Structures are given as C-alpha cells and as structure tokens.
Amino acid sequence: xxxxxxxxxxxxxxxxxxxxxxxxxxxxxxxxxxxxxxxxxxxxxxxxxxxxxxxxxxxxxxxxxxxxxxxxxxxxxxxxxxxxxxxxxxxxxxxxxxxxxxxxxxxxxxxxxxxxxxxxxxxxxxxxxxxxxxxxxxxxxxxxxxxxxxxxxxxxxxxxxxxxxxxxxxxxxxxxxxxxxxxxxxxxxxxxxxxxxxxxxxxxxxxxxxxxxxxxxxxxxxxxxxxxxxxxxxxxxxxxxxxxxxxxxxxxxxxxxxxxxxxxxxxxxxxxxxxxxxxxxxxxxxxxxxxxxxxxxxxxxxxxxxxxxx
Amino acid sequence: xxxxxxxxxxxxxxxxxxxxxxxxxxxxxxxxxxxxxxxxxxxxxxxxxxxxxxxxxxxxxxxxxxxxxxxxxxxxxxxxxxxxxxxxxxxxxxxxxxxxxxxxxxxxxxxxxxxxxxxxxxxxxxxxxxxxxxxxxxxxxxxxxxxxxxxxxxxxxxxxxxxxxxxxxxxxxxxxxxxxxxxxxxxxxxxxxxxxxxxxxxxxxxxxxxxxxxxxxxxxxxxxxxxxxxxxxxxxxxxxxxxxxxxxxxxxxxxxxxxxxxxxxxxxxxxxxxxxxxxxxxxxxxxxxxxxxxxxxxxxxxxxxxxxxxxxxxxxxxxxxxxxxxxxxxxxxxxxxxxxxxxxxxxxxxxxxxxxxxxxxxxxxxxxxxxxxxxxxxxxxxxxxxxxxxxxxxxxxxxxxxxxxxxxxxxxxxxxxxxxxxxxxxxxxxxxxxxxxxxxxxxxxxxxxxxxxxxxxxxxxxxxxxxxxxxxxxxxxxxxxxxxxxxxxxxxxxxxxxxxxxxxxxxxxxxxxxxxxxxxxxxxxxxxxxxxxxxxxxxxxxxxxxxxxxxxxxxxxxxxxxxxxxxxxxxxxxxxxxxxxxxxxxxxxxxxxxxxxxxxxxxxxxxxxxxxxxxxxxxxxxxxxxxxxxxxxxxxxxxxxxxxxxx
Numbered sequence: 001x002x003x004x005x006x007x008x009x010x011x012x013x014x015x016x017x018x019x020x021x022x023x024x025x026x027x028x029x030x031x032x033x034x035x036x037x038x039x040x041x042x043x044x045x046x047x048x049x050x051x052x053x054x055x056x057x058x059x060x061x062x063x064x065x066x067x068x069x070x071x072x073x074x075x076x077x078x079x080x081x082x083x084x085x086x087x088x089x090x091x092x093x094x095x096x097x098x099x100x101x102x103x104x105x106x107x108x109x110x111x112x113x114x115x116x117x118x119x120x121x122x123x124x125x126x127x128x129x130x131x132x133x134x135x136x137x138x139x140x141x142x143x144x145x146x147x148x149x150x151x152x153x154x155x156x157x158x159x160x161x162x163x164x165x166x167x168x169x170x171x172x173x174x175x176x177x178x179x180x181x182x183x184x185x186x187x188x189x190x191x192x193x194x195x196x197x198x199x200x201x202x203x204x205x206x207x208x209x210x211x212x213x214x215x216x217x218x219x220x221x222x223x224x225x226x227x228x229x230x231x232x233x234x235x236x237x238x239x240x241x242x243x244x245x246x247x248x249x250x251x252x253x254x255x256x257x258x259x260x261x262x263x264x265x266x267x268x269x270x271x272x273x274x275x276x277x278x279x280x281x282x283x284x285x286x287x288x289x290x291x292x293x294x295x296x297x298x299x300x301x302x303x304x305x306x307x308x309x310x
Numbered sequence: 311x312x313x314x315x316x317x318x319x320x321x322x323x324x325x326x327x328x329x330x331x332x333x334x335x336x337x338x339x340x341x342x343x344x345x346x347x348x349x350x351x352x353x354x355x356x357x358x359x360x361x362x363x364x365x366x367x368x369x370x371x372x373x374x375x376x377x378x379x380x381x382x383x384x385x386x387x388x389x390x391x392x393x394x395x396x397x398x399x400x401x402x403x404x405x406x407x408x409x410x411x412x413x414x415x416x417x418x419x420x421x422x423x424x425x426x427x428x429x430x431x432x433x434x435x436x437x438x439x440x441x442x443x444x445x446x447x448x449x450x451x452x453x454x455x456x457x458x459x460x461x462x463x464x465x466x467x468x469x470x471x472x473x474x475x476x477x478x479x480x481x482x483x484x485x486x487x488x489x490x491x492x493x494x495x496x497x498x499x500x501x502x503x504x505x506x507x508x509x510x511x512x513x514x515x516x517x518x519x520x521x522x523x524x525x526x527x528x529x530x531x532x533x534x535x536x537x538x539x540x541x542x543x544x545x546x547x548x549x550x551x552x553x554x555x556x557x558x559x560x561x562x563x564x565x566x567x568x569x570x571x572x573x574x575x576x577x578x579x580x581x582x583x584x585x586x587x588x589x590x591x592x593x594x595x596x597x598x599x600x601x602x603x604x605x606x607x608x609x610x611x612x613x614x615x616x617x618x619x620x621x622x623x624x625x626x627x628x629x630x631x632x633x634x635x636x637x638x639x640x641x642x643x644x645x646x647x648x649x650x651x652x653x654x655x656x657x658x659x660x661x662x663x664x665x666x667x668x669x670x671x672x673x674x675x676x677x678x679x680x681x682x683x684x685x686x687x688x689x690x691x692x693x694x695x696x697x698x699x700x701x702x703x704x705x706x707x708x709x710x711x712x713x714x715x716x717x718x719x720x721x722x723x724x725x726x727x728x729x730x731x732x733x734x735x736x737x738x739x740x741x742x743x744x745x746x747x748x749x750x751x752x753x754x755x756x757x758x759x760x761x762x763x764x765x766x767x768x769x770x771x772x773x774x775x776x777x778x779x780x781x782x783x784x785x786x787x788x789x790x791x792x793x794x795x796x797x798x799x800x801x802x803x804x805x806x807x808x809x810x811x812x813x814x815x816x817x818x819x820x821x822x823x824x825x826x827x828x829x830x831x832x833x834x835x836x837x838x839x840x841x842x843x844x845x846x847x848x849x850x851x852x853x854x855x856x857x858x859x860x861x862x863x864x865x866x867x868x869x870x871x872x873x874x875x876x877x878x879x880x881x882x883x884x885x886x887x888x889x890x891x892x893x894x895x896x897x898x899x900x901x902x903x904x905x906x907x908x909x910x911x912x913x914x915x916x917x918x919x920x921x922x923x924x925x926x927x928x929x930x931x932x933x934x935x936x937x938x939x940x941x942x943x944x945x946x947x948x949x950x951x952x953x954x955x956x957x
Contacts, residue, residue: 022797024779024782024783024784025782025783025784026715026782026783026784027782034715036711037711037712037714037715038715040709040711040712041706041712041715041782044705044706044709044712045706048702048703048705048706051666051698051702052695052698052699052702055669055673055694055695055698056695056698058670058673059673059676059691059694059695062673062676062677062681063676063681063691066612066676066677066678066679066680066681067681067683068680068681068682071680075680076613076680076874077612077613077614077678077679077680078614078678079614079615080614080615080617080674080677080678081619082617082618082619082620082621082671082674086618086670086674087618087621087667090621090666090667090670090671091663091666091667094662094663094666094667095663098656098659098660098662098663098705101659101705101708101709102652102655102656102659104709105652105655105656105659105708105709105710105711105712106648106652106655106656108709108710108711108712109648109651109652109655109710109711110648110652111711112648112711112714113647113648113651133487165572167481167482167486167487167572168479168481168482168487169479169481169482169578169582171643171717171718173718173786175715175784178714178715179643179711179712179713179714179715179717180643180714180715180717180718181643181644181645181714182641182643182644182645184572184578184579184644184645185481185572185573185578186572186576186577186578187645189644189645190645202784204784204786205786206717206718206719206786207718208406208474208475208479208482208718208787208788209482209487210406210473210474210482210487210488211402211403211406212402213402213406213788213789213790214402214789214790214791214792
C-alpha cells in the first residue's frame, strides 16, 4: 500500500513535469477570489492527504501483521465487540477536521460572495453576461457598449458580473479569476471577480448546453483602467449600434465570431431581474395549475425576454 | 410511410446501422436457438414466470452484467474520442448521446440491478426466510426494471438516444433544445424501472421486518441485511420524488405544460432540485449494499466477527438521514448565496464522519484476525484505499467556495468515478466472487479473479486520477473535444489507456465465468469460505424452499456459532412448506408497460390508450384471482435433502 502512495506522489510530480512545469490553471490565480479558492483547495489537499496516509498505513499494518501466513495454523481469532474509546476516536478526530474545514468553508463562502476585500474602496464595474446557444453576450450598461464572445476588463478594480441565459442553464467560468456561477433564464446571478494585473485568460461556459458546448468559450483580456477607457472610447466611435433586429439575429442558435456594438440589448430586452425577473411568475404559476390561464406575469410587456418561446 | 418516419434515427452513422444489424441478428439467433433446442418451455417455466427470489436475483445479475458492457462500450467511445485533441471519431451530437446513455445505463440499469441481484438472492437466505414477502410483486419489480432497460436500449436504433446528460437538466431537456424523442425514452425508461424499484423497496422492508427467523432481533441481523433495510428505506423515501419529477418533465415534453420551461412561469431550477433530492440518496442506495457486502467479506476472511457492529448500523442510519440533506451541493453555483451554501457545505462534509467510522471499523475487523486473501477479499482490500481517495475528494468538493472551481469539471468526474467504481462496482464484483458458489455451486477461478482485480483497480487509478489534474487545469466535463493548446491531451491519453485496462478487466470477468463453468470443481461444500451467517447454512445451489427447517438464531453469526459454539441451528423436524405459485402476469404486464412507454415516447395515442387499458386488465385480474399457493410435502423435502447432501 505504501508502494501505491509512492506511485501516487510520483505521478503527481510527473504530472507537473509533463505539463511543461506550468501550474494548473486553478493553482495559478490572477485575482483575489481565485486566490482564496486556490488556498482552500491546497489546504484541503494537505489535510485529506494526511487522512489518506493514515488509512493506508493502518491497512498496510493490519495486512502485514495479521495475514494468515503470519499466524499459527491453529490460531482462532478472538470475538471482539468493539470499544467505545476506539469508536470515540474514530468519530472525534473526523468531527474536529470537519469543524475546522467548515469554518474555513463558511468564511470563504462569504468572501467569494462579496466584493473582493482588497478592492473594496473602488467602484465596481458592472457587466451583464448572458448566453444564448452557443455564445456569450457582454453588456457594459454604464459604458453603453456590448461585445460578443470576448471580454475586456480593467485590472485592479472589482467586477460584478450579472449572469443570465437565453435558453439552457450555462455557467460562467474564468478559472484564473475565480470559480463559476450559473446563468439561468428566470433570474440574474451576481458573481464577484477581479483581476490583479493585466493579462489574458480563458473563459468558458462550464455547464453542458447541447451541441455547441465545447466551443462555448470566450477570451478575457485584463488591461489598465486607462487602456480600458480608451478601448471604450474607440468602440463608441467605430462600432455599429446594436439594434433589436441585430440582437435577435445574434440569438439564433449557432456559433459566431467576436463582434462589438455600441448600445446594449438591455435597453430593449432587460435582464430577468427586479420586476422583469422570472420569480415574479410565482403568483401566476398557481393560476397555471388551477385554470390553465396563460400564466403571463402581470408585467408582461417585456416578460417575453426569451425569443424562443413558442 | 409517413407513420414510420418518426422511428428514423435523426442523426445516423455507420456505427448505428451496424448496431441495428447486430441487434437484428442477435434476436434471430436467440429465437432460433431457443426453438432448435426446444427451450421455450424451460424459459417460460423457470425464468419468465418465476417468483423465486433466487431466480429473480440471477436475472438481475445477468441484466447488470449485460448493461455493464453496454455502458462500458459507451465509456470506451467517450475516452477514445477525448484521447487526442481535435479528434473526429464522434461529432458533438453523437458524443452527447453517448455520455448521456453511459451515465443513465451505468447508474439506473447496471448498478441498480447489481445491488438488486444481491438483495434478492441473499437477504431472504440471511434472515432464514423461504422467499420475500410478496414474491409476485418481486417478479413484477424485475420485469418492470428489465422493460425500462430495454426501452432505453432501443432508443439509439429507433428514434434517437437521449442527449441532455444523465441528469437531463431542463430547459436543455425540453423539446426546444432536445428535439429528438431521446429524452422521452429517458423519461419513460426511468419511470417504468423506477416503479419496479419502489415496489422492491416496499417488498424488502416488509420481508426484513416481518419474516426473520425466530430469535433474530433487529440487532442480530447480519450486516448485509441491515444495509439492505436501510437502502430500501431510502428507496421508499427518494424514488417518489423521481417519479413526480419525471411525470412533470414528461408533461412538459408531451403536453406543453410549463413546470421547467424558461418562460410562462416555469422554473428551470426546479428540475435540478427534484433530480438531486432523489439523486443524492440514490448514491447511498447504491453504495450501502456494497458496504454491507464488504462487511460480510472482510469479516469472513479475517476469520472473526465484524468490529463495531452497532456503530456500523448506527453509521448507516445516520448516512441515510444525512443523504436527504445535502442535495444542494450538486449545484452550489446556482446562486443560493453564502448562507445556504454554508449549511449544505457543512451537512455534506458531515457525511464523511459516519463513512469514516465504517472505514475504520473495516480496518479494525482485520485487527487480530487471520486474513485470507481470496478474490472477494482482494476487491474489498483494494476498495479501501481507492475509495478513501475518492471519498476525501468528496470532502474537498463539499467546501462550497472551492467547489466553484471544481464544479462541472473533470475533477468532479474523477471524484464520483473514484467513489462509485470502488464503492459500488468493486463491491458487486467482490459479491459476485463471494456468492457465486452459493448461486451456482462452484467457485470462480481464483487466479484469473485476482489478476482481474488488480487489473481493474490499477486501471481505475490510471483512468480517473488524471482527471483530477485536467479538471483543475480547466477541462469542463461533457466537452466532446478540445484544442491542442489547452494541454489536456496527455491527461486524456492516460485516461484512455486506463479505460482500455478496465475493458480488459471486465472481459476477463466474463472469461472467468466461462472458464470456471467449464473447468471448476463441483465438489465444494455448502460453506466454502468458512463463513458466519445463515445463507451458508443451506445447500449450494439452494433448494427452492431455501431451508428445510426454519433456523433458530441467537447471535449475528448464527452459522459460526453452530459450527464452533455448539449452537443448534435447525431444531425440529420436516414439515410441509407453503410456497407461492409461478405467474405469467408480471411478465405480461411488464411487456404491456413496455408497449405503453413506447407509445408515449412517440406520442401514438391510440396504442397508448389500448395499453393503458391492458395494464388495468392485468391489475384487475390479479385482484380477482384466487391463488392460495401450494405445499411441498415432507416426502418431497426428504427426497430433495437426501439428493442435495449427495449421499
């Protein structure tokens, strides 16, 4: 069994070599949220390795000591009921470990669910990130611009992503900036991220959403605030405006390249939040089951945000 | 012709056409073979109409092995497609269908019948009963499961396979995004077999609570029976949730309701919640019976009683309770917020405590024992380290903030394979080797068996360890391909080699069955392993009535006590035995259910109405039928016993 552990460690180190000595994405964080997560992961790996080693060691000891070849032929194993003390240790130590990990986990939960502490004093940039099969739409409401399949962000400033989907559940994930969160049709999720320094990152949809899932990716470029402002200015000067017709054409299932627009789709197709949220449907849902009424919410003027509804 | 167009494959390929031909030829071969060897009567009397728990157990076992190869073929296709970057072996649609059926078949139609096989065969023997409480219901359970399995398996040649993942998340699984009838197949196959599972749950609980041998109090039940009891309690609480969710999903797809749609008041998160309220307990439904089998095997081959029997029982009860309180950890990333995630994070990690207790109890069962390493024991000993690796990664996944990075990645895929393969598959294979002599009267070859155990366990490590790394490097699950620049290639190549190893291992198991059937000695005792509990107290193979005289029990290790502590296991003399009659109704009813499901899958309403009426006729027939069973006379018992003793 010890041999197996050695193989495991060897394969781990070999893995690093094979990967060209490049750290795995999750262990190469470029933002405060990803850093918290990488730290938690490493901590849990160490604690769990400790448990694994103990189990392996006990197993190896038992097998070596009590194998039939080590016993007299007439040896009759005793009847052992079990001991309260042993059981208490087997419960007690794992309980302590779980309590410790719970404390770490709960603290991290609140950290990743709020604006990164280091950038608390800066105003967050709000970006609406929505998916349609199989694209990403990024709307910058304050800058009044929109991009498809690529994301420009200022470094050193908190980012608030407002996530939702025109269709199946998707998941917004930039491993080096932080963990993922779902984008869904009837509510908006908020994901807090930040990039520490300029750089390029891989972003993707991590939740299976059909045929085009594998290619449902986007490029992320973090730059200084100045460069970001300059880019916004350029877009406003050069990009064509995003019309309702244009956006509806974009929503059609398929793959498109990267593109840039002035204006956002939020003006004519608001995100499912606040009074446009899917959870507003709650009251009408009971109507649904009672008398098969249309089930449209009271604020139905823009409730039909999903172009695909039949 | 228009009528037949609906049955066409929406996305055909040469492989599917080849499968069609192969299926056709196999069916012809089976029918021809049965006719040529005049086996139709035998098939009908001994198998199709049987209500004997032992025959039903063996049919579950055969189905599980068949489905293992169906799901395994899918697995090989998945790994082959991902072995190199930008592979063109499968396109996206095929890949989606393949991983969907892989998951569905392996969980519902391989692992479930595998545990059902052992629960059916072993539980009545362990408690000294003559059959389960409701033998005919038991036959119905099996045939419903079997027809559900057939339904999902014809999907890829008639109408198209499901393609929305084994979790079948809405709205992706809705008509809008999953256009073929594939997901209808999923809904009805799971529904029909799920009904069977629910019936088994009721049946087994009744059997264990009401039919134990005299003297066997709850705390004197063998540990496998305890695991079966707890498992079936979970089944009875969890499966109705699946039933309801499947009905709602079916209504959405066939009758345009809006339970899970993204518009008109539907809630797309609702399916995910329902699915995992069933789905997480389902994991424990699979793993607890395997834990039971490990407990029996480790105790038998250590030559001593199970360490900490009471805490083993207690930990199972705690696990069963906690299993209903953790479902949200399957989607920490859905946006419930920090408080909800924290609660579910703690409950999730808490499950590690009773599971850990079980691991340590197994280790202490080895303590001061006399360890004999047979194939069954080897699987059990290999299970402990590999399952521990899989299990501790589960604790890591339970830390919700970190889970944002693991979720939907190969890390998760690695975790649940490293839990389910050692936890369930090794357990079932260990059980297969351990109980084979009881079922068939000869021992599977130990040398081939041990080689297989090593090949399978090392291949498991090879196939799934790399996924931890590729997951942390950003490889999402369910991607049909990836580019070379991602650097995932090497990990997936190693996985592919591991998958080949697993395939070789499973082929070796079949070879071992063939080899041992031909060459193994039939001259073995009814207790070849020097075991401890009642199933080894009767003959191998087991006579129809299980025990000629009802055993009397005073401890958890009744047989052991009778062998070494002068306990009298069978007091009294032969009396006539009341046994249930065979019935063709469960099989016929299930066939109608198959046609019923098939009609609904394609929205063919007239056959759907006719089959629905057929179902009610069968139920009515059962209600009005007068069947008081039959008696086996003392003379018959004496004859059978003399013959089986081989005197």
